[in-house]
Amino acid sequence: MIDELKKNVETEIEILREISSYVRMMDFSPVAEKKLLENTITSLKQSMKIINRSIPDILNNTGIMQKLPSSGAVIKPVTEKNFEKVSIKRGENNLEFTVQKKDRDKLLNELSISEGLIKKVKKTKENEAEKYEEFRAASGYLKTSNKFFQNTASNLINKGYFQSLSLELRRANIDILFETYVAMMLFTMFLSMIAGIFLMIFFMFFSIGINPPFFYLYEGNFLSRFAIVVFIPFVLPIATFLLLQVYPSSEKSSLAKKIEQELPFAVIHMSAISGSGIEPSQIFKIIGLSKDYPNLRREIRKVLNQINIYGYDLVTALNNVSKTTPSSKLSEVFSGLGTTINSGGNLSEFFEKRAETLLVSYRLEREKFTHIAEMFMDIYISVVIAAPMILMLLLVMIGVAMPNATSGFSIEMITFLIVFVIALINSVFLIFLQIKQPAY
Secondary structure (H helix, E strand, C coil): CHHHHHHHHHHHHHHHHHHHHHHHHHCCCCHHHHHHHHHHHHHHHHHHHHHHHHHHHHHHCCCCCCCCCCCCCCCCCHHHHCEEEEEEEECCEEEEEEEEHHHHHHHHHHHHHHHHHHHHHHHHHHHHCCCCCCCCCCCHHHHHHHHHHHHHHHHHHHCCCCHHHHHHHHHCCCCCCHHHHHHHHHHHHHHHHHHHHHHHHHHHHEEECCCCCCEEECCCCHHHHHHHHCCHHHHHHHHHHHHHHHHHHHHHHHHHHHHHHHHHHHHHHHHHHHCCCCCHHHHHHHHHHCCCCCCHHHHHHHHHHHHHCCCCCHHHHHHHHHHHCCCHHHHHHHHHHHHHHHHCCCHHHHHHHHHHHHHHHHHHHHHHHHHHHHHHHHHHHHHHHHHHHHHHHHHHHHHHHCHHHHCCCCHHHHHHHHHHHHHHHHHHHHHHHHHHCCCC
8 A cells, every 4th residue: 555655645746736836826816816716726625635534544554464354254455445546637647546435526526626617717818818929020011111211211310310209119119110110201201292292183173062073173273273282292291291200209198198097006006015025026027917007017017128138137127117118107106216226215115105196196187187077067058058049049039030130041950050069069078078088
């Protein structure tokens, strides 16, 4: 029975390894996944208890001296009497152990439960797995832009043009090389100029109307018409260039709002973690692996990449990332954290104070939006509710008193115009409130 005892101990060691790995997984798992892992660990513990129950009986049958059987009795191997050998495949390992026959079904049931729960965890991870593409091939449009304008873009960059655009691209996290983006701008301007020439020719000979067929031949003075449409091939490329120049800045502002939406709660999370005395870089690792901060963790991973790939220390990595992050508040957090680490300050206290500041800013932003919403409510009541009613009443009174004053406008047409104007004003108000509403 020595071999059976040895295999039981080896099986328990494998189960302990599984439990240890699942405990580590729980530190970085969402709530639903943690519940599955807890149930798996409980099932594995029950399996170990069942295996342990068989060990004393196995030891009792491994003595050097045993009772001689009475006359006529047949000696039976212990494994055939009270025990049963079990061999199962679990993951990549083959587990062999010996248990009491009465416990065999219960043990197999516990192991199958734990295996089923782990399959659920793995399935959840596969469904929620993120797809990271560190290196992406350029699209066909970018390749074409590089083919025709890469040399021109390189020459302009070497002469010192577009320097501010380079920083804006990095802050906006746009995954396009600086030279490629400039080449794309030039290529797009070229295409817009061609489109402008075609539009100029079209509007030279055609006009647009509101009645079908909507397009008709122009019959006026062609010289004055040419003086109007000749600017289209120049205005369109300039407008395209300005839009592409401003796009990274607008993208950066949008990303900054999303980061600042998550920042107060992430700093509170960091404060709680730092209170346990964990190494500072591990704090960033936990936040970077968390799915609770989808926009912020990309900036956190920049810090981790500076440490793990480029070999910088944490303070240098924080200072480097603070210069390129789109959010000024996050930049202040990184700079302050670097100073605190350098001076040997209390990280937990730093995170706690910064979290209080960010939460105050959060509340002020919400209160500011509340006051704006109240102001718009007053304007809305005056413009959308009171004004149309007064206007309709005036038009009806004018129509009754002076029928010729509203000739050509029936009551139905006046009603339609007022309903249309109200709908238009409602849309404008909704869009404006959406723009003014803070992201958090």
